[in-house]
Every structure is written in C-alpha cells, then in structure tokens.
Amino acid sequence: MRKVFIVMCGELTLKGENKGFFEETLKRNILQRIGGDVQIEHKHQRFYIACSPDRESRVREALGSTFGIVKYAPALELPKEMEAIKGAALLLAREAVETTGTTVFKIEAKRTDKSFPLTSYDIAKELGALLLEHDPRLSVRMTRPDWSIKVEIRDKAYLFWEEVPGPGGLPVGSSGxxxxxxxxxxxxxxxxxxxxxxxxxxxxxxxxxxxxxxxxxxxxxxxxxxxxxxxxxxxxxxxxxxxxxxxxxxxxxxxxxxxxxxxxxxxxxxxxxxxxxxxxxxxxxxxxxxxxxxxxxxxxxxxxxxxxxxxxxxxxxxxxxxxxxxxxxxxxxxxxxxxxxxxxxxxxxxxxxxxxxxxxxxxxxxxxxxxxxxxxxxxxxxxxxxxxxxxxxx
Incomplete structure (x- = not known):
C-alpha cells in the first residue's frame, strides 16, 4: 500500500486528437511546480503522483494552483484484494473522523475491472458493515453524508475520502x-x-x-x-x-x-x-x-x-x-x-x-x-x- 495523489483533469478529457498535447503540457507544468523526487503516471484519463512523505505538502500546494486541474484526491493505492481494501478503508475512516469531527458516512464503489469477484454494490455493502462494526459512533446516510470513502477497482485498488478543488481551466502554455x-x-x-x-x-x-x-x-x-x-x-x-x-x-x-x-x-x-x-x-x-x-x-x-x-x-x-x-x-x-x-x-x-x-x-x-x-x-x-x-x- 502506498500514498498517491489522483489528479482529475476536467475539460482536458473532452479534447479530441490533440488531447495528448494538453496532457503533456499539464504534466510538464505539474513537474515544474513540484520539482524532482516524484513519480507521475498518466492512466484512466488521470494523473497518479507518488512522492515521499516529506514532499506531500509541496505536492498539495502545486496541485492546488496548477491550471488544468479540476480537483485532486490524496489516495491509497493497493492490491485488488478485499482484505487489503478493508484495512485501507478503516485507516481512511479514522482519518476522516479525526479531520472533520463528523461521523455520518457513505461508501461509493466503482468496479471498472469486471474480473474483480465482487460487484460495486457488494464492495460498498461489505465495507460499510465493517466500519459500523469497528466504530459504534459511525452511521450511514446515502444522501448528503458528512464524508464519503470512494473505492475504485481499476488496474489496482484506489481508496480516498478527501477531494480538493483545483483552479480548473487549461494548462498554461496550451493556448499560446x-x-x-x-x-x-x-x-x-x-x-x-x-x-x-x-x-x-x-x-x-x-x-x-x-x-x-x-x-x-x-x-x-x-x-x-x-x-x-x-x-x-x-x-x-x-x-x-x-x-x-x-x-x-x-x-x-x-x-x-x-x-x-x-x-x-x-x-x-x-x-x-x-x-x-x-x-x-x-x-x-x-x-x-x-x-x-x-x-x-x-x-x-x-x-x-x-x-x-x-x-x-x-x-x-x-x-x-x-x-x-x-x-x-x-x-x-x-x-x-x-x-x-x-x-x-x-x-x-x-x-x-x-x-x-x-x-x-x-x-x-x-x-x-x-x-x-x-x-x-x-x-x-x-x-x-x-x-x-x-x-x-x-
């Protein structure tokens, strides 16, 4: 399991044949702001950035002020195994309660990899039951919860609860x-x-x-x-x-x-x-x-x-x-x-x-x-x- 930042790019995903140009421009701008010592990968129409713990504040600052980024999420990346996913969900739930001081939650699961044995509904149901069992203060509300843990099953499993707005727009330099x-x-x-x-x-x-x-x-x-x-x-x-x-x-x-x-x-x-x-x-x-x-x-x-x-x-x-x-x-x-x-x-x-x-x-x-x-x-x-x-x- 490792910490990554998932970067959502907004209108860049709507570009046609020149989408690659916009994505490369955004990648270059992100790296200019962060500097070295990071790994950045583009997949699923997003960027995934891994860095050492001492660089996390620098990454947050950079992503919050880079045009072309609609939002980003600090996430946990881990193998597509249900036991590992459960452990990550418990960690994030504890973090969300400590950060927000609130206890009403929701699990949102999205299974892109259809070979994963559980459906999106089953994943959300199993994780919700787990959190309720481990912390009696918690309660579920499907509409307008205090916070949501999002689970994405792709090439790997990704879990996050915090989504931070970016400035939006297009990458600087992509329009001349x-x-x-x-x-x-x-x-x-x-x-x-x-x-x-x-x-x-x-x-x-x-x-x-x-x-x-x-x-x-x-x-x-x-x-x-x-x-x-x-x-x-x-x-x-x-x-x-x-x-x-x-x-x-x-x-x-x-x-x-x-x-x-x-x-x-x-x-x-x-x-x-x-x-x-x-x-x-x-x-x-x-x-x-x-x-x-x-x-x-x-x-x-x-x-x-x-x-x-x-x-x-x-x-x-x-x-x-x-x-x-x-x-x-x-x-x-x-x-x-x-x-x-x-x-x-x-x-x-x-x-x-x-x-x-x-x-x-x-x-x-x-x-x-x-x-x-x-x-x-x-x-x-x-x-x-x-x-x-x-x-x-x-």
Whole structure:
C-alpha cells in the first residue's frame, strides 16, 4: 500500500486528437511546480503522483494552483484484494473522523475491472458493515453524508475520502502566449489570471513614467507579476520607459484626448513587444463603462494601433466581482497600495468619453509618435518571475 495523489483533469478529457498535447503540457507544468523526487503516471484519463512523505505538502500546494486541474484526491493505492481494501478503508475512516469531527458516512464503489469477484454494490455493502462494526459512533446516510470513502477497482485498488478543488481551466502554455498590459491597479492582474486559466503563457508590459511615478510604483507592479507567476508558473515583465512618449502626448494632444492617445500608444508598444516574443494576442483589464477610456467607442479607438486580438476577460464584470477575484488570487492587497501609475497621474479633469473614431484616428496620426514608441520598446527592461520569485533578467 502506498500514498498517491489522483489528479482529475476536467475539460482536458473532452479534447479530441490533440488531447495528448494538453496532457503533456499539464504534466510538464505539474513537474515544474513540484520539482524532482516524484513519480507521475498518466492512466484512466488521470494523473497518479507518488512522492515521499516529506514532499506531500509541496505536492498539495502545486496541485492546488496548477491550471488544468479540476480537483485532486490524496489516495491509497493497493492490491485488488478485499482484505487489503478493508484495512485501507478503516485507516481512511479514522482519518476522516479525526479531520472533520463528523461521523455520518457513505461508501461509493466503482468496479471498472469486471474480473474483480465482487460487484460495486457488494464492495460498498461489505465495507460499510465493517466500519459500523469497528466504530459504534459511525452511521450511514446515502444522501448528503458528512464524508464519503470512494473505492475504485481499476488496474489496482484506489481508496480516498478527501477531494480538493483545483483552479480548473487549461494548462498554461496550451493556448499560446499573450501580452498583458499590466498596471498597478486591481483589474489587469485579474485579467492576466483569467487568460492564463484559459491556457495562455504570460508576458506583461508595464509603462513606467519615472520620475512622475516612483520606484515604489514599479516595485508594486513587480510584486504583482511575482504573485501572478504563482499561478502561471512564469511571467516575463517588460518594464517600458514611457516618460518621453507621455510628455510628447501631453504637449501635442488636446487635453480631453490625452488618456485615449496614451492608451493607444501603450497598445502599440505592447504590440511591438508581442511581435518580439511570439505573443499572438494582447490582454487588458478593461471593464465596459468603468472609466472614460473603457466605453465601447473608446475601446474601438485605442485598439486601432494593433492588428492583434485584444482579450478583455473583465469586460462584463462589475467592480465588486473583480475585487472578489483579486482577493482570492492574492493580488488585491498589493493593488491597493497608494502608488499612482501614469494612467492616474496624467488623466485630464474632463476626459473624452465617446470619441468619434475617424477624427480621433486622424488626431493620433498628427502626433507622429511612433518613433518615440519604438524607442521605448527598444529600451524596455525584461524581468523573469517564476513561482513567486524573481529569477533573472531576460
């Protein structure tokens, strides 16, 4: 008998001929998080992970934050012999009572190997009677028990009672690479998280306007990138010196158009960087109607400087929904630190809310800002974050 972690993969099991690609990507991501000294096997559309006892907490932490995992179960793997199965059931029942403090249970048995002499019903009946005999505190309830011991008869017997939710989604890297426009606010880290959950590897562009924004503002964004990398495995942060471009816009644009031209310029720089790293899309934290630059008309204008699709996963969410998710993924407390970014510092008092597309596009052309944007992209600093830590400069 040995301890294993059974990993359930959710929608990966619905994939067709390319299912193997998704499974291999997930396996690679799991191993990156756990490190060495584990055995990982794929069978029955699941992963089975065996490790030494001192690695169990590391495995739990990894499986709870790896996209592509719907849930996992710490299980006992043993021979398909009824006496061994009974012994394992007694161990798990004791553990469940001690952990939960509850005593109402159910046995769920599934016999995939039809050569096993007992039916699923017989297995559940025999194990239930055994537990009731050994512990008079226990009672059975078939609907909504406090806990259930699940028995699976496959190539071997597997028993477990605890099932831990994973983050779901698709394995990071299975959907390509995206360039996230990352500010120090609440929204953009959540947008990055949601698109990583759909399988995108993340690069992120941060627009730094020193000395108008402080080094504390930059460190805040670096911290956000590090937190995101706990979920994505890796984030490459491109710190773009945006001061000269910002000054140029302020000097030459109409005051009420500054924010929109600034956003369009950022999209252009992000597109240049995306081309250099092989990213096929941009990601923003825009939510429809939240601020002046996030009306439908404003979004139409600010995206005209790219030929890449812009994914806006928060577009239909309200602020409270976004905040709740930011709290859950661990970015909220950092996002609310009081260090202003360039979008806040240079916002006009009365920004244009519903720009007319053609006149705005012509106004943007008259800025003749593209040389400044290419220079900013060329001077970007590239930082690598892996699993919550800064590793190196790219």
């Amino acid at each position: 690479t995206g360039m996230l426009l990352l500010s120090g606010g609440i929204d953009s880290p959540v947008a990055g998280y949601l698109m990583a959950k759909r399988g995108l590897s993340l690069h992120a562009a941060y627009f730094h306007t020193y000395p108008y924004t402080s080094d504390d503002a930059r460190k805040k964004v670096e911290t956000l990138a590090a937190i995101l990398s706990r979920w994505t495995g890796r984030v490459v942060l491109h710190v773009v010196p945006f001061t000269e471009a910002q000054i140029h816009i302020n000097r030459h644009a109409r005051k009420n158009e500054i924010t929109l031209h600034m956003r369009a310029a950022m999209v252009r720089i992000a597109t240049i960087l995306a081309g250099r790293v092989g990213a096929s899309c941009l990601i923003t934290g825009e939510s429809l109607g939240q601020v002046a630059s996030q009306t439908a008309e404003s979004m139409r204008f600010t995206q005209h400087t790219t030929d890449l699709p812009i994914f806006r996963p928060l577009v239909g969410m309200d602020k409270q929904e976004i905040i709740a998710l930011a709290r859950r993924i661990g970015t909220f407390e950092t996002s609310i630190l009081p260090y202003a970014d360039c979008c806040t510092l240079f916002s006009p008092e009365h920004p244009l809310i519903r720009p007319h597309f053609e006149p705005m596009r012509e106004a943007y052309k008259t800025l003749e800002i593209d040389p400044h944007l290419r220079e900013a992209a060329d001077k970007a600093e590239h930082l690598v974050f892996e699993l919550g830590q800064q590793r190196e400069k790219a």
